[in-house]
Amino acid sequence: MMSFIPVNEPLLDGNEKKYLNECIDTGWISSEGPFIKKFEEEMANYVGRKYGVACTNGSAALDIAIRALNLQKGDEVIAPSFTIISSVQSLVTNDLTPILLDCDFSTFNINPSDIEAKITPKTKAIMVVHLYGLTVDMDIVIEIAKKYNLKIIEDSAQMHGQEYKGKKCGSFGDVSIFSFYPNKQITTGEGGMVLMDDKIIYEKSKSLRNLCFSLDPNKRFIHESIGWNYRMTNLQAALGVAQLEKIDEIIEKKRYIGNLYNKLLKDIDSINLPISQTQYCENIYWVYAITLKDSVKKSVKEIMQELSKKGIGTRPFFYPMHKQPVFNNMGLFVNEHLPNSEKLYEIGFYIPSGLALTKEQIEEVAKTLREVLQ
Structure with a gap:
């Protein structure tokens, strides 16, 4: 019998070591290093988005994405029940009310035709989570979102490189997120990213990731909003750049x-x-x-x-x-x-x-x- 075969083992056979050595040789190991911006830009470009904001993990990406949409306490968000806890936890910890949908038995994803029956005057967003390898049927989701003026939060944590009708997952939401945990197609060890096309959401996401520091250098340690230290390191981003090449x-x-x-x-x-x-x-x-x-x-x-x-x-x-x-x-x-x-x-x-x-x-x-x- 062979030795134990784990559920997942990452493959680091590209430029990962070269880029990590570059970080060490230059001393750029923190969140200020050049690989951060490179990874954000290249991931956004690959998915077909204008902006990317790298962060510590997929759960952090969800926190940032949800907060950047300016949803209010008690707003309802339609979401799947069959998913990892991160998706719904981020709604709950941001004082939102999840309204859960069942999944399709064969695709494991929500059936978009179930969404409309769950919409109330309090509904402000739909969270879609593409699961296990197949996508949610996004055309119906987008149509419903437009009809009721709802935001779309697209959890593409598992879907690097997957396409819906020829268009990349992560390109459909008002905000979309990816995870770079070691069991994902692209890994940075731990890591995540928020993607969007709206510049206001982009600027707010960057601020939320970095403790909402003031952009005014004279007010460096004066904060008017609560954020998080959800910064990705240059070391992690270097891995991401190498992985994305493959x-x-x-x-x-x-x-x-x-x-x-x-x-x-x-x-x-x-x-x-x-x-x-x-x-x-x-x-x-x-x-x-x-x-x-x-x-x-x-x-x-x-x-x-x-x-x-x-x-x-x-x-x-x-x-x-x-x-x-x-x-x-x-x-x-x-x-x-x-x-x-x-x-x-x-x-x-x-x-x-x-x-x-x-x-x-x-x-x-x-x-x-x-x-x-x-």
Whole structure:
């Protein structure tokens, strides 16, 4: 048997070391270094936006994006229940009211046709989160947002390089965000970015990232607004620049992994494989997400434990936001029932899909999964 195969292992085989050495040699390791601006400009240009604001992580990017829209306390924001907590947590901690939607069972994303029924006079924004490799159907979201004069917060944390109808994810929201955690297509270790086209939102985002320091040098330590120290370092940005140089081959590798798993697992009757494409996008396989059919007698937890014993890393699906104890204890989402989100948590998990995976490792994962399921 091979050594343990983790869910993700980043691939740092480009100019990462060269650029990091440049930071060390020049002494530019803080948030003032030249790689920051370079990474912001190149990421914005790649996605098709005018501006980018690099920050410490994807959760910080969400905080900045939401605050930059000037939403008011108690405003309602329509958001998915099936997502990571960061998305909804940023709404709650910014004194907004999340109104949750269930997800589509096969794409894992919200069904935009469900949005309109949730709109009230208090609704001010829609948060879309593209999940696991497939995009939300954005045309309908944009149409509804225009009809009701709502802002769009686009969480593209997992979607570097993915396209919706030929246009890059991260280009659709009034504000859009990315995460650069090590399990993402592009990593800076930790890191995030907010992207936008509006210069006012851009300037506010930069200020929020940097403790809202006054632009007047005579008022350097006089603050009129609350912000955060969410600055990315030059070291992190150097990694990002090197990673972005390889984005096309990264996407190609992600789809190679997904398509090879599809080929190796297609005849296993007890599982549903991820959808390879929809009418508007081709799966980028950020993770390789599997769901169990009702005929399977073992639980997801049991299968994951058996795989782990055999040297295969896995992760469960997201636990729905409307079931999160922290939110229920705050009086949020009590007694809400969103069946698809609940069911997916019970039957879903994903297997190794990191960029460092070899063909032999993918074949070993598929072989071991087959053994465990049988």
